[in-house]
Amino acid sequence: DDERATLLKNHPSATKAFRSFASNLASGWFPKTTALYARSSERAKRLEWCTRQPLAALLRRQFKVRTKHGWAFEGFGLYVSHLISGQRRTFYVRRTQYGDGSDRDGDLWARLTADGADWRAHARTLLASDRAPNLRLLLGKEVNGMNTEDMLMSYVLAAFVLEGHPTRVAPLLEAIGAGKPVDEVLRDALGMDVEGLGLRLRRWLAETKP
16 A cells, blocks of 8 residues: 555556545556556455456547447456456456345356356356346446346456357447447347347357367
8 A cells, every 4th residue: 555655646647536536446547658557465456457447448538338338348257357467356347235146046246256166057046046137228228227147247258259159249339439329239239139048048058168
């Protein structure tokens, strides 16, 4: 904390207002710079934060994909960050204080953040349960309206597109950022509708099972 305070105090772009704003943040950007700060006693956390923040900036600046495009912003950010840092502990989705009616038989959030968590296995279990998110609703949610199940589904959706349709990733993100309707986005970028995407996702998860 002392080092963080010294950095915020002495960085030339850190105004008084910014220092107050940033004092409670674990990571962020200095105003009007490409300089990123991250504070944690754990090196792995600093690495992950310094991976996820630039990925979020890439999605915003290159594709205009923002937090209002919840599944894409969270899903692609989590997937690529995990490839680089090996961790999936940095979320824009927030766990609700009083619960959201999800995961009634256990703590999905805790299972997803446990060491060595198999997110695809958890996704298979989720899709076989009555808690499986409505895919059409999920594709229209903003990050602040998503729950833990939505976050997991966003991750596996991003994995499905990146691994199964890598040449279609950029057109998909561009269409999402342009604000096109979800049916048009899926038809033009992936050649399927929402129902078809759900079926293909389930089949892909089954085929990629270890």
